[in-house]
Amino acid sequence: MDAEQFEACWHAHIRRVVAYAERHVGLDAAYDVAAATFLTAWRTWDAVPAEALPWLISVAHGHVRNHRRSLRRRGSLEQRLALLDESAHPATDADVTAAQRAEALAVLAAMPERDREALLLVAWEGLTTEQAAEVLGCRPGALRMRLHRARARIESSAATPNLRLTRSTP
Incomplete structure (x- = not known):
């Protein structure tokens, strides 16, 4: 050089x-x-x-x-965060702070779309594994693997000890 x-x-x-x-x-x-x-x-x-x-x-x-x-x-990513934030209605009895909620939404937004969609269909929309697999056009076993990955990301986040993976009605 x-x-x-x-x-x-x-x-x-x-x-x-x-x-x-x-x-x-x-x-x-x-x-x-x-x-x-x-x-x-x-x-x-x-x-x-x-x-x-x-x-x-x-x-x-x-x-x-x-x-x-x-x-x-x-x-x-900012658009996905905004969409998730708009659709996330905190439950009145939730013990989740705003910081924990924001971090959990960031974890959701950063997930691969396939894993995030699998989690939201089951945990948020209340579909069964078989129904969610049908919506996504995959086998139930593949959907269970996506759910496992998504839940592992959510649960490994420091902000989610009190976060529910199911939607509460406002």
Whole structure:
């Protein structure tokens, strides 16, 4: 690794890489994309061609795509949390604090959708294992495995000692 060559490359191209990233992800994330791009260049310096700018822009393009994927996942998680929060009516006799409820909802939202849906169909909607399996188009044994995974995630959460896995009527 030639640190002087890398530093010269950085000085020569940082503004153009940041400008490219800013056009695609905005100013706030542009510096993160540029930093990730030059980190990639540092780690793979032997692969960087003499004409580095097109290569750097190509790497920045990949980091822009990663950034957008992260935003979509975060938005999707926030949307799932909002939907779960809207549909979760706390029971009047529940001993669950707001923090415990929020953490439990976060655990639910972070679950794979298949496991979460299996749990909600059985524990929330009151379907039998066979009925829930029919709704999801799977075998009852597969549904029981999804339920086991979902319940294990819920029960391992520190916020859920008093959380019921069945819906109470408001």
